[in-house]
Amino acid sequence: MSRKNQTLGEFIIENQSSFKYTSGELSRLINSIRLAAKVVNHEVNKAGLVDIIGAVGDTNIQGEDQQKLDVYANEKFIQTLKNRNIVCGIASEEEDSFISINSQDENNQNKYVVLMDPLDGSSNIDVNVSVGTIFSVFRRVSPVGGPVTIDDFLQKGNKQVAAGYIVYGTSTMLVYTTGDGVNGFTLNPAIGTFYLSHPKMTFPKDGHIYSVNEGNYIHFPQGVKNYIKYCQMEEGDRPYTSRYIGSLVSDFHRNMIKGGIYLYPKSSKNSNGKLRLLYECNPMAFLAEQADGKASDGFTRIMDIEPTELHQRVPFICGSKNMVEKAEEFMRNA
Ligand code: AHM
Ligand code: MG
Numbered sequence: 001m002s003r004k005n006q007t008l009g010e011f012i013i014e015n016q017s018s019f020k021y022t023s024g025e026l027s028r029l030i031n032s033i034r035l036a037a038k039v040v041n042h043e044v045n046k047a048g049l050v051d052i053i054g055a056v057g058d059t060n061i062q063g064e065d066q067q068k069l070d071v072y073a074n075e076k077f078i079q080t081l082k083n084r085n086i087v088c089g090i091a092s093e094e095e096d097s098f099i100s101i102n103s104q105d106e107n108n109q110n111k112y113v114v115l116m117d118p119l120d121g122s123s124n125i126d127v128n129v130s131v132g133t134i135f136s137v138f139r140r141v142s143p144v145g146g147p148v149t150i151d152d153f154l155q156k157g158n159k160q161v162a163a164g165y166i167v168y169g170t171s172t173m174l175v176y177t178t179g180d181g182v183n184g185f186t187l188n189p190a191i192g193t194f195y196l197s198h199p200k201m202t203f204p205k206d207g208h209i210y211s212v213n214e215g216n217y218i219h220f221p222q223g224v225k226n227y228i229k230y231c232q233m234e235e236g237d238r239p240y241t242s243r244y245i246g247s248l249v250s251d252f253h254r255n256m257i258k259g260g261i262y263l264y265p266k267s268s269k270n271s272n273g274k275l276r277l278l279y280e281c282n283p284m285a286f287l288a289e290q291a292d293g294k295a296s297d298g299f300t301r302i303m304d305i306e307p308t309e310l311h312q313r314v315p316f317i318c319g320s321k322n323m324v325e326k327a328e329e330f331m332r333n334a
Contacts, residue, residue, distance in 0.1 A: 008034055008174065008185045008194035015180075026137070026162060026178065029086050029112055033135060036080040037166045037174055038192055040073045040119070040133065044168045045189075047125065069125050070094060073118035073133065081114060088140055089113040089148035091310055093120075093279055098310065100147045108145060112161070113138050113152045115279040121247030130169040132249025136283035137162040153278065153310060157303030163283035165249045175201065175253070177290040182256075198257075203293035207259025207320040208237060211244045211251045219267035223298065223334030227263075227327045248275065252284055252318065256291055261319035261327060265298065273297075273315040277307055281316045294324040298331040 006014075012027045047069060074094035081087050082101055088110040091098040102108040114137055121131035138159055140152040164176025172187040174194055184198030210231045217225065231240045243260070245251050251262050266273045275281050285295030285302035295302040295318040305314060317327050 004196055004199060006196045008196070011183070011185070011196055015178075025086065025111060028084065029081075029114070029137065030162065030164075030176065030178075032080050032084050032086050033077070033164070033166075034174060034194060036077045037133065037172070038187070039076050039080070041166070041168055041172045041187060041189075043072055043076075044069060044119075044131065047128070069131075070119040070122060077116060077118050077133070086110060087112045087114050088144075089152055091115040091153045091278065093117040093276060093311070098148065098150065098153050111139050111144055113140055113148060115153060115283075117276070117279045120249055120280065121245075124245070124247050130167060130245060130247050130250040132168065132247055132253075133166040134249060134280055134283050135162075135164055136160055136279055136286070150310070154307040156306060157277075157282035157285055160282060160286045160303070163286040165252075165283070165287070167249045167253050169250060169253075173197070173253070175287065177287055179286075179290065182287055182291040201256055202291045203256050203288065203320045204259035205292070205320060206237075206322045207255065207261065208240045209243050209255055209258055209260030210240050210263070210323075211242070211255060211260060211319075212263040212265075213244060213246070214242070216267050216269075219269050220265050221267075221298075221331070221334065223331035224263065224265045224327075226334060227330040230326070230330065248280060248284065252287075255319045256288075256293065259320045259323075261317065261323040263327065264316045266315040270313070272313040274313060275316045277302070277305060277312045277314045278310060281314055281318075284316075284318055288318050292321060293319055294321045295319075296324060296328060298328060 012030055016027045074092055089098055089100050116135040118133055119131055120134055124131050138155050142149045142152050162178045166174045173184050175184040182201040184201050185194035186197040187194050264273050264275050281302050288295045297315045298317055317324055
């Protein structure tokens with residue numbers, strides 16, 4: 001049961017029983033992410049004050065070194081999840097390898113691992129444009145109680161038990177799924193509480209927005225070039241509108257609300273594109289499918305791709321179902 005204006009805390013408690021593993025562990029995990037999100041949000045909102053309170057590399061008034069926001073976000077999310085002893089392992093865009101938590105403690109019965117991009121949209125951080133946090137949750141496959149292994153993280157996206165993002169935009173929202181639809185919560189900054197503002201979010205089947213970095217056009221595969229030309233063609237409900245923020249979370253969020261497609265294809269410069277399978281594409285693909293949308297690499301469903309390494313990159317096409325299918329048709333026929 002969900003109702004508008006319900007707080008995220010209430011929503012988590014009331015919906016716990018609808019989740020197939022009901023130990024409460026996943027609820028506590030979402031709660032920790034909610035907490036870390038508020039801390040990071042506070043810092044992101046201060047970013048514009050950097051010239052006044054000190055630039056990165058300076059020492060602030062408490063004698064602490066000022067940090068880059070992405071490093072700060074990484075530390076806050078890891079610290080929160082570690083302190084509350086909720087997960088057994090974490091992988092992050094900011095860390096070369098995965099982190100095993102309490103692997104020495106035989107009483108550690110935690111079953112979940114989290115993969116995350118703590119602050120995505122790095123080129124937008126310093127220029128007051130929306131950025132986001134992305135997270136993906138799996139049940140471990142190695143035995144509970146022992147240290148986590150790489151296999152706990154290299155799972156196909158279709159094994160995810162939860163995924164979501166936080167968008168630090170004109171307002172801050174936390175959007176997540178546990179496999180039963182997608183719900184969006186908006187932070188009331190005055191009292192620090194997230195409220196259910198967007199219950200059961202869905203992509204419109206069709207849309208009029210395409211989001212791609214067209215500066216790379218010359219390097220794109222022919223199928224993608226043909227699809228972009230199709231978007232620009234004067235015919236029927238086209239040309240579509242071009243909107244590209246350069247923050248995956250924000251571009252995805254807008255497209256889910258308005259209807260649209262996001263593309264980060266491979267190019268002659270990056271043979272696998274740019275985005276990371278495990279903590280960027282998989283969680284967004286899970287959300288997309290839970291919201292009636294679609295996500296593929298142009299040929300294969302993102303969530304069916306077998307991961308081979310932690311920081312693996314894949315081409316990514318995601319958004320309104322009919323639009324993604326049209327783009328795939330162009331790729332197949334090129
Ligand atoms: P990042 O993890 O370094 O921030 O890169 C990911 C971001 C996405 O949020 C965004 O969609 C894309 O990179 C933009 O890349 P580009 O500037 O090449 O268009
Ligand atoms: Mg990123």
